[in-house]
Amino acid sequence: MTIAQPTLPLWDEPPASHRDRIVADQTDRIGWLKARARGVTATDVARLTSERAVKTLALEKLLGSRFGGNAYTEHGRLREPAIGRWAGSVYGMRSSSALFHADGNRDHLATPDGLREIDDRVELCEIKTTSHSWRGIPRNYLRQVWWQQYVLGAERTLVVWERHEEFVPVSSEPECRWVDRDDAEIGRLIILADDLLRAMRRER
Numbered sequence: 001m002t003i004a005q006p007t008l009p010l011w012d013e014p015p016a017s018h019r020d021r022i023v024a025d026q027t028d029r030i031g032w033l034k035a036r037a038r039g040v041t042a043t044d045v046a047r048l049t050s051e052r053a054v055k056t057l058a059l060e061k062l063l064g065s066r067f068g069g070n071a072y073t074e075h076g077r078l079r080e081p082a083i084g085r086w087a088g089s090v091y092g093m094r095s096s097s098a099l100f101h102a103d104g105n106r107d108h109l110a111t112p113d114g115l116r117e118i119d120d121r122v123e124l125c126e127i128k129t130t131s132h133s134w135r136g137i138p139r140n141y142l143r144q145v146w147w148q149q150y151v152l153g154a155e156r157t158l159v160v161w162e163r164h165e166e167f168v169p170v171s172s173e174p175e176c177r178w179v180d181r182d183d184a185e186i187g188r189l190i191i192l193a194d195d196l197l198r199a200m201r202r203e204r
Helices: 029-038 051-063 071-091 139-152 183-203
Strands: 022-025 098-102 105-110 114-118 121-130 156-165 175-180
Touching (some): 029 098, 029 105, 071 114, 071 121, 071 156, 098 139, 105 139, 105 183, 139 156, 139 183
Parallel strands (some): 121 156
Antiparallel strands (some): 022 098, 098 105, 114 121
């Protein structure tokens, strides 16, 4: 696999506002899915760990995945609005359904669960449900978070998770932790994302 330099944006000019970089919205699900299929999303990046993963994911994005969800993904979908309301009331996060592209690269995409704007800063929110106790945020979720930070130009993300047993929440409130931006990790993810885009073009 060819190792390329990450295509981080140049800062000779101020980066375009995230509000000017909306590609699609989940309210138009067909348009949103089509836009996601053409680029690399945070969900994709969570799986990018090796050359084999790049090849497997490239075929899935071109041919479609057999995974249509399960009881755990359905539970997460149902619980996300309530968890999001908690993040809104405690941290001022507002729900977001927009698909954004990175400044200078329309193929690098992300749909954060929520965001807030403080002065000129953007902070993100990522919501998860889990049946496990976390000692730390799982690595695949961290990759999602760092990718979203890169795409939106954010410096930190509030990761909020709710643990459940047999799909019943174990606490009246979710847990949460701030995750800071990591440009070294982002640089590695950009290289893998660009490898994925090249693999998708080869397979077409």
